[in-house]
Amino acid sequence: MLRIDHYSKTYPGGKRAVDDLTLHVRPGEIYGFIGHNGAGKTTTLRAVAGVMDFTEGTITIDGHDIKREPVAAKQVTAFLPDNPDLYEFMKGIDYLNFIADLYDIPADQRTADIGKYADAFELTGNLGSPIGSYSHGMRQKLALISAFIRRPRLLILDEPFVGLDPAAAHLMKGYLADLCQGGSAVFFSTHVLEVAEKLCHKIAIIKHGRLVKSGPTAELVGDSSLEDVFLELEGEK
Amino acid sequence: MKKFLTLLKVSIQSMLLSSTNSRGRSRKKAATGLGAVVVIAGLGLYLSGFYSYMLMQALAPSHMEILVFIFMGMAALVGGLLFTTFAVKGVVFGGKDNDLLLSMPVSSTLLMASRVTAIYLENLLFSAFVLLPAGVVCTMLTQSGVGHSLLFWVRLVIAALTLPLLDTALSVLLGALVAFLSARVSKGALGQNIVMGLFLVAVFYLSFNLNGMLGSLAANPAGVKDALSWAAPLLWMGEGIMGDWGLLLAFAACCVIPFALVVFGLGRVYRQAVTAFAARSAQSNYKLSAQSASSQKKALLRKEAQRFFGTPMYFWNAGLGLIMLLAAGAASLVMREKLLAFVGMEDFPLLPMAAAVICFCLCTCPIAAPSVSLEGKYLWILREAPMPGSTLLWVKAGFQLLLTLPCTVIAGACISIALGFQLWQGAALLITALLFAVGHAMFGMLMGLTFPKLDAVNETVVIKQSLAVTLAMFVPMAALAAAGGLYWLGSQTAGWAALALPILLFALLTAVCAAVLSKRGPVMLQAL
Numbered sequence: 112m113l114r115i116d117h118y119s120k121t122y123p124g125g126k127r128a129v130d131d132l133t134l135h136v137r138p139g140e141i142y143g144f145i146g147h148n149g150a151g152k153t154t155t156l157r158a159v160a161g162v163m164d165f166t167e168g169t170i171t172i173d174g175h176d177i178k179r180e181p182v183a184a185k186q187v188t189a190f191l192p193d194n195p196d197l198y199e200f201m202k203g204i205d206y207l208n209f210i211a212d213l214y215d216i217p218a219d220q221r222t223a224d225i226g227k228y229a230d231a232f233e234l235t236g237n238l239g240s241p242i243g244s245y246s247h248g249m250r251q252k253l254a255l256i257s258a259f260i261r262r263p264r265l266l267i268l269d270e271p272f273v274g275l276d277p278a279a280a281h282l283m284k285g286y287l288a289d290l291c292q293g294g295s296a297v298f299f300s301t302h303v304l305e306v307a308e309k310l311c312h313k314i315a316i317i318k319h320g321r322l323v324k325s326g327p328t329a330e331l332v333g334d335s336s337l338e339d340v341f342l343e344l345e346g347e348k
Numbered sequence: 349m350k351k352f353l354t355l356l357k358v359s360i361q362s363m364l365l366s367s368t369n370s371r372g373r374s375r376k377k378a379a380t381g382l383g384a385v386v387v388i389a390g391l392g393l394y395l396s397g398f399y400s401y402m403l404m405q406a407l408a409p410s411h412m413e414i415l416v417f418i419f420m421g422m423a424a425l426v427g428g429l430l431f432t433t434f435a436v437k438g439v440v441f442g443g444k445d446n447d448l449l450l451s452m453p454v455s456s457t458l459l460m461a462s463r464v465t466a467i468y469l470e471n472l473l474f475s476a477f478v479l480l481p482a483g484v485v486c487t488m489l490t491q492s493g494v495g496h497s498l499l500f501w502v503r504l505v506i507a508a509l510t511l512p513l514l515d516t517a518l519s520v521l522l523g524a525l526v527a528f529l530s531a532r533v534s535k536g537a538l539g540q541n542i543v544m545g546l547f548l549v550a551v552f553y554l555s556f557n558l559n560g561m562l563g564s565l566a567a568n569p570a571g572v573k574d575a576l577s578w579a580a581p582l583l584w585m586g587e588g589i590m591g592d593w594g595l596l597l598a599f600a601a602c603c604v605i606p607f608a609l610v611v612f613g614l615g616r617v618y619r620q621a622v623t624a625f626a627a628r629s630a631q632s633n634y635k636l637s638a639q640s641a642s643s644q645k646k647a648l649l650r651k652e653a654q655r656f657f658g659t660p661m662y663f664w665n666a667g668l669g670l671i672m673l674l675a676a677g678a679a680s681l682v683m684r685e686k687l688l689a690f691v692g693m694e695d696f697p698l699l700p701m702a703a704a705v706i707c708f709c710l711c712t713c714p715i716a717a718p719s720v721s722l723e724g725k726y727l728w729i730l731r732e733a734p735m736p737g738s739t740l741l742w743v744k745a746g747f748q749l750l751l752t753l754p755c756t757v758i759a760g761a762c763i764s765i766a767l768g769f770q771l772w773q774g775a776a777l778l779i780t781a782l783l784f785a786v787g788h789a790m791f792g793m794l795m796g797l798t799f800p801k802l803d804a805v806n807e808t809v810v811i812k813q814s815l816a817v818t819l820a821m822f823v824p825m826a827a828l829a830a831a832g833g834l835y836w837l838g839s840q841t842a843g844w845a846a847l848a849l850p851i852l853l854f855a856l857l858t859a860v861c862a863a864v865l866s867k868r869g870p871v872m873l874q875a876l
Contacts, residue, residue: 162731164874185734196725198651200658208639212647213733222639229636239634 112138112265112296113159118168120154120320128154130320132168136265136296136313141287143311143328144300145341151320152300153193156269159298160190173264186214189258193270193300195250199243203234203253206242210257224260231282232256247274259286266290268299272306284310308337316344351454355462359439360469389477391822396420397481404482404489411492414586416482421511421582424478428471428515429522430547431812434661435470436523437530438808439463441625450619457615464520464611471512471519479508483589494590503589503596510600511585513607520610526660527625541657544664548671644735645743652747655722656715662722665811669712673755676705677762684766699773699847700835702763706756706781707828710788715748717792717820720876721801721810727876737870741793745865748789756781780851784824787858790865792820797872827857 113136120129129151136142146152157163159170161177161184170177175184197206204225211221229235232252242250251274258266266287272280287297287310301307307314308328314337315325323344324331332340403416440463449459483504487495494500576583581602588596614621642650656662680687723730730740760781764774795816804810811817831850838846 160732162728182734182736185732188732190728190732192728195728197729198655198726200655201651204634204636204639205654209647209651210729210733211639212642213644213735215644216641218639218641221641222636225639226636235636236632236634238636240631 112136112140112173113142113298114169114171115155115159116169118155118158118165118170120151120158120163120165120167128320129158129317132317132320132322134315134322134325136298138264138294138296139291140312141291141297141310142299143307143314144298144317145302145304145307145314145337146300146317147345150317152317153269155317156190156267156298156300157192160188160267161185162190162192187264188267189261189263189265190267191254191258191269191271193273195254197242197250197254199241202241203238203245206253207238207257207260211260214261216260221260224262225256228256228259228286231286232279248276248279251275252279255283259290262295263290264295266295266297266299268297270301271299272301272303280306304337304341308332316341318344352458352462355449355454355459356465358445359463359466392477393481396423396478397485399423400482400485401489404485408486408489408492413486413490413492413494414590416486417479417507417586417589418576418579418582420478420482421507421585422579424471424475424511425515425518425582427478428474428512429519431474432467432470432515432519433522433526434544434664435808435812436467436519437527438661438806439466440520440523441527441622442806446622450622455615456618457612460615460618461611464516467519468512468516468607471515472509475508475512475515479504479511500589500591503591503593506596506600507585507589510603512603514581514603517603517606517610520614524614524621524625527621530625541660541663544660548664548668644733644739648740648743649747649750652719652744655719656747656751659807661807662718662811666713666715666718666817667751669709670751670755672709672712673706673752673759676709677759680763680766687766688768697835697839698767699769699777700832700850702760702767702769703777703780703850704828704832706759706763706777707784707831708825709759710752710756710781710785711821711824711828713748713752713788714792714817714820715751716745716789717796717816718810718814719744719747720793720796720873721804721814721816722807724802724804724810727802737873738866741797741865741869741873744796745789745793748792749786752785752789753782756785776847776851780854783851783854783858784828787827787854787861788820788824790858790861791824792816793869794861794865795820795823797869797876800876802876827853 113134115132115134118129118132119127121127132151132155134142144152144155154163158165159172159177161181172184173187175187177184198209201209207225207229208221211225216224225238226235229238232255234249234252234256237245237249242253245253255271258268271283275283284306291297311328313326314328314331316323316331324340328337331337400416400420403419404413407413407415440460450456452459483495483501487500490496581599584592584595584599584602588599656667757778760774760778763769764777769777799814799816799819801810801814801816804814831853834849834853835846838849
């Protein structure tokens with residue numbers, strides 16, 4: 112579903128944020144992406160989502176190169192940044208319809224999906240209010256709903272648990288599992304190692320822009336815990 | 349004091365950076381920004397000097413120079429209010445750095461005072477640009493000798509420094525009202541638009557009656573002065589500048605006291621005010637019904653429209669020219685007799701003048717120019733969406749055209765009928781104006797991409813002070829002046845050349861902008 116091959120990103124000024132990253136996410140997989148602050152997680156996720164340009168390597172989503180066929184690649188993708196800023200002058204329902212229009216989602220499908228997810232996240236009653244009046248958590252939920260109604264083949268999430276209440280976080284984990292059962296894939300970054308350990312089929316650990324370890328969660332963790340593995344890798348020079 | 353200066357520096361830096369787009373990265377961009385600021389300053393000085401000269405010529409012979417200062421003071425006051433009231437909502441009450449600065453160990457009065465001082469400095473520019481040229485003109489044309497002493501200039505500078513204090517106090521109060529309405533009224537934007545519309549109607553009314561007022565001024569200046577008792581502080585300012593130190597002090601007190609009251613009064617409740625103006629609670633009674641689908645382009649256009657009409661700051665700063673176009677068209681029909689009598693007296697070249705009026709109004713509609721910067725933190729939504737960057741750019745430029753083209757056609761048709769143009773003349777007028785409108789939209793889009801301001805602390809600095817908007821207004825004005833020069837050159841040879849040369853210039857500039865936007869636009873968007 113997602114193939115990242117030899118991807119590198121160097122920022123103006125010479126800082127190499129990501130160095131020769133190769134990583135493959137298969138359909139049905141939930142893939143966790145872990146690393147310290149500034150390790151290159153967000154830089155990678157933004158490049159995968161087609162939000163940020165890069166010069167080295169290739170990224171393909173569902174067979175579409177994000178640089179050569181960006182529209183086709185984005186059509187099957189949903190991306191949620193760590194702090195999603197949404198149009199404050201729009202009402203919640205207007206924003207969902209705006210996104211649905213950009214992704215050519217038919218009217219009956221969007222009505223059903225908005226109803227399903229907004230009811231589940233207890234946001235339906237607030238959809239008529241301007242986003243400017245929403246709390247941080249409500250914005251996060253709206254952004255999540257806007258991602259789920261796209262029925263993406265690949266869902267990219269940057270720190271999705273930040274700002275969500277426990278009930279919403281639990282609900283989201285359920286929907287991520289549902290999505291993967293339908294053949295889609297999820298690629299997300301997180302600092303919540305316990306969640307990553309329980310939720311992810313595979314995990315990649317990135318350090319100073321380089322992939323230091325990746326593979327099935329069970330193999331990676333072994334008899335230890337993800338926290339121990341992570342801290343051990345962090346301690347290595 | 350040190351903390352106050354530090355906070356003031358932040359506010360001023362934010363304003364200056366947005367005006368020049370200089371971050372030390374590109375000297376060329378910084379130089380372009382400073383050049384644009386110099387051009388605007390020059391234009392402002394020219395306009396105020398021109399109007400001061402017209403008034404002084406009429407009033408100096410009857411030793412009524414004082415009226416020039418009163419009227420120019422009024423102009424500075426109204427102009428300052430018009431430009432800074434909505435800025436107050438963003439700069440003083442709605443800054444994105446509110447949480448950061450309110451959490452700092454500084455008193456809220458000090459924080460508010462630093463932000464109000466930034467507004468004062470903006471008003472000070474207005475005041476200086478309006479009153480100082482009036483002083484120069486007074487020195488040149490006075491027949492009573494006033495203006496030839498150093499003390500006259502000292503008094504004038506005192507007036508120029510104190511007048512913006514009154515202006516700032518009024519705009520902070522009005523800005524607070526606007527911020528309150530935005531937070532409390534469900535259709536806050538509509539309410540603000542109505543208030544601003546009424547204000548503009550009054551300005552248009554005064555403008556349309558300016559000629560009559562000037563006539564009665566010249567005929568009976570003493571009577572006009574007596575009738576201005578309702579504007580006593582400005583009367584005192586005029587008397588003060590002319591030599592009455594006591595009245596100058598009274599005027600200064602009229603400015604300083606309201607300013608101090610506003611700063612210390614509102615400063616005491618600043619934290620509460622910022623909290624109240626920002627707090628908008630989401631309602632929870634929405635019932636989901638069947639939704640309808642539309643195309644990508646329609647969705648993007650709807651978003652642009654929601655932002656334009658739902659943001660009074662954007663609408664009134666970038667859309668004023670639309671109203672001026674419609675008003676010019678309507679006024680030309682309603683006041684047809686007066687207009688024909690006026691142009692008949694002056695032997696006007698009607699067709700180029702009509703085209704110049706329409707194109708000038710279009711210059712004041714930089715709708716596309718700030719639209720990229722306004723995406724700012726929301727840009728990820730559009731970049732993530734499955735559409736080519738060119739679609740976004742053409743929709744943004746297209747939205748400006750969607751508004752300007754119909755207004756241009758209406759204004760062109762009305763003016764053509766009012767001035768009795770023949771069919772070919774009307775067609776030439778419309779072709780010229782429509783070409784200019786298309787080129788202006790593309791150029792604005794290019795400026796928005798070339799000088800983006802994606803990290804602005806509020807919309808005000810993008811819409812009112814960004815380099816992209818400034819260039820999108822004044823470069824087309826320069827192109828308009830060049831077209832005027834070509835018309836004059838052409839008229840020296842043949843009538844058809846006088847018409848063809850400006851049209852060719854606009855066609856060429858439009859084609860160049862369209863080509864650059866098509867080829868470079870998506871790359872520039874991607875690089876943001």
